[in-house]
Amino acid sequence: MGKKMFVLIVVLMSISLIGIIAVQLFWINNAVESKNEQFKNDVQKSLSSVSQKINDKEEAFFDKKMESFFKNVGLANDAEIRNYLFQEIDTTTKESFSLGTTYLEENFKLPTEFLDNDSIIVKRVTGKQDFFHSRLIKSVDNVFSSTDENRYSFTKRFKEIESAYNSPYFEYYKKTKPLHQRISNNDLKSTIKSELEKRNVYLDFKYGVYSKDGLATKLKSGYYTINKKESYPYPLFFNENGDVEYELYVTFPSKDKHILSGLSSILILSLCFIFIIIIAFSSSLYQLIRQKKISEIKTDFINNMTHEFKTPIATINLALDSIKNPKIINDNEKVLRYVKMIRDENKRMHSQVENVLRISRLEKNQLDxxxxxxxxxxxxxxxxxxxxxxxxxxxxxxxxxxxxxxxxxxxxxxxxxxxxxxxxxxxxxxxxxxxxxxxxxxxxxxxxxxxxxxxxxxxxxxxxxxxxxxxxxxxxxxxxxxxxxxxxxxxxxxxxxxxxxxxxxxxxxxxxxxxxxxxxxx
Structure with a gap:
């Protein structure tokens, strides 16, 4: 294998490995981000429900308080009754509709809690409605002979007219009452826990309520400080203009562990596959380098062995040619010297071969x-x-x-x-x-x-x-x-x-x- 081809193969294998690992890490990151986003949505929905329930509870409390005022406080003036009647007849179908309505308007004078001589007039409107429907029925000879009648009657209170919640009294109540008196820590904590568990979020959490100016209130769990990277904020109360007055911040210390636990099987499998790929790549690269090195070593070995054998072979050939010379073949002393030279060179080659065989037998555990x-x-x-x-x-x-x-x-x-x-x-x-x-x-x-x-x-x-x-x-x-x-x-x-x-x-x-x-x- 040429050097350029070897480098090209290594580069392509490295790019493939990096690409595979990058894709795996990309999907793992996407899975974690998706799980994180799902968790965030669940928390936001839970906090939205918490905010709604807390506000509804406060309104219900104020409504109950107003009801007690209506029962215990006298009328500011006499009640006024108004009657309305609406009637319509369809000549085609011979049907008639009648709607009668009676309104009772009551004005209540409510004392305030901030000035002795001030009071608030609250109007309560109660209505009664009567609905009448009739239809003439034809006889066999096409003459109207009977009447089918339906009558409905009900009484209700028109809160859209009463509108006590938007009264200055309620707005003043929200402004003057300290937040920790409007809602308790235990109530807020239990509401948050209940709403989170509805969405399968069973984690320990810490919370804190802050004003629009970023000032901490007494509504918090122990020692709590805002960590905007880790906290989940949500508006808790609004003022009369619809602007956020207080915000609720919730933090989950074990959030990361919770998110990763849901992906643990996928993460472990992905990391195992990445580890296997790295091992396989390393092994392949090692084998390539080793084979290339062995190839170079074998080439050097052949060159060296050729050189080692070349000298004794040439010496033997020269000795044999010398012995054949008529002038030397009859000279026993020279012949013996050349024979000894041939024997020594042959012994030298034998020694070289024996070294190679000895190493081979050692590797195969055949050497005793x-x-x-x-x-x-x-x-x-x-x-x-x-x-x-x-x-x-x-x-x-x-x-x-x-x-x-x-x-x-x-x-x-x-x-x-x-x-x-x-x-x-x-x-x-x-x-x-x-x-x-x-x-x-x-x-x-x-x-x-x-x-x-x-x-x-x-x-x-x-x-x-x-x-x-x-x-x-x-x-x-x-x-x-x-x-x-x-x-x-x-x-x-x-x-x-x-x-x-x-x-x-x-x-x-x-x-x-x-x-x-x-x-x-x-």
């Missing part, structure tokens, strides 16, 4: 690692012997600092020797000039620890994170200034982990590296 009690100091000495010729060839030195008290561990001597050899060879490869390597050992109650420190070129933090990965080498492509194919340290990590140990590296660019291996004691 039998464990015996071994002395790690002896194992380290044996590993140093294996690389001593290489060290001497480059005029380098290996110094040991054995300070471990307990040195016996359960392990496989062959593989642990290879582990130490690979770390030592790594120090040789990445050292400029004469290599200088130091080996330190120490022991704790549970672990045997050895450190191999070189003074080579070192490595960056990014390289340290990948140095134990299979096929990884800092030099890439066709640059072969350092021999190898990135399997040595991967093999080290596998073997150490098979022994239930840990291995890590500490390094600084230009100052060398220190590999530390911890292996459990017996």
């Amino acid at each position: 690692i039998s464990k015996d009690t071994i002395d790690m100091h002896d194992t380290i000495e044996d590993a140093i012997t294996h690389v001593s010729l290489l060290i001497a060839d480059r005029k380098g030195t290996i110094n040991t600092h054995f300070e471990a008290i307990i040195t016996e561990i359960p392990g496989n001597e062959f593989h642990l020797t290879n582990v130490i050899v690979n770390i030592l060879e790594n120090g040789l490869k990445y050292s400029e000039g004469a290599p200088k390597i130091n080996v330190y050992t120490e022991s704790t109650n549970k672990y045997f620890i050895f450190k191999i420190k070189d003074e080579g070129i070192g490595m960056s933090k990014a390289v340290q994170k990948q140095v134990f990965d299979k096929f990884y080498r800092e030099q890439k492509g066709n640059i072969h200034d350092v021999k190898g194919h990135g399997l040595g340290l991967a093999y080290v990590k596998e073997i150490v982990e098979k022994h239930h140990g840990t291995v890590f590296v500490e390094s600084e660019k230009g100052k060398g590296s220190t590999f530390t291996v911890k292996l459990p004691l017996i």
Whole structure:
């Protein structure tokens, strides 16, 4: 996969993921807003009913008070009776309609509560109405012979004429009476609760009544202050001009919890799906990057292996051509030297192939690692012997600092020797000039620890994170200034982990590296 195609796929997947999450969040937000709006409408309807009931109750109270005045207070003057009669006859249908009305007008003189000598005249009108309807019925010979009659009579009071509620007395009553005497806290609270429960709002609430100037009244639940973002206001009382005189504010402390609880199942499902999408996207992206990395590593590995095999194959071909030369074929000494060269190069190629197969068997758990009690100091000495010729060839030195008290561990001597050899060879490869390597050992109650420190070129933090990965080498492509194919340290990590140990590296660019291996004691 080309780099441009890889970037395009990642970008498209990212846009799709962001789009899906954005749509999910949009619908969740819409659901919450819709629920919030529904809750607001329910509260507003409830407060509207509260306001209506409170006003009706006050009017009923004043009406009752007026009735007591009408009964107990004498007339201001004599009552006046007025009679009205209305009659109409339909000549076509032979029907007649009669309406008789009698009005009784009574004027009451009501004392006021603010001045001793003032009074208010209130007119009460009571009426009686008689309704008469008649229709002539034809006989067989088409002669009107009988009459069908209906008579209705009722008495009522005409409040639209009386209109006591709009009297100056009622307006003065509302102005002079303190609000907390016109309505009690308990009455207001119970009315609010009752109206909210009618609309399935069973939440704790706080309320407060404020004047049109924003001043608080005594009608409130405990210590209440207006929070315009969280409160629901509604007009409670109006003045004679129809303007708002007092407003009722209601706040629900657990409103958000109530709204979200109604959407909990949808929210949980949406969040789960978003979480699954993110995991799936991350996994896919990780696999894409990993596959791309593996593809690059395989390409590097093939290039490195080709280079590693190219030299010994060329050497073998040259040796064979030399042996065929008539001047050399009879020279046993030269023939033996070329044969030895062929054997060494063949052994070198075999070693490279064996390293690859060994890693493969380790990954498939096909490599048999039998464990015996071994002395790690002896194992380290044996590993140093294996690389001593290489060290001497480059005029380098290996110094040991054995300070471990307990040195016996359960392990496989062959593989642990290879582990130490690979770390030592790594120090040789990445050292400029004469290599200088130091080996330190120490022991704790549970672990045997050895450190191999070189003074080579070192490595960056990014390289340290990948140095134990299979096929990884800092030099890439066709640059072969350092021999190898990135399997040595991967093999080290596998073997150490098979022994239930840990291995890590500490390094600084230009100052060398220190590999530390911890292996459990017996």
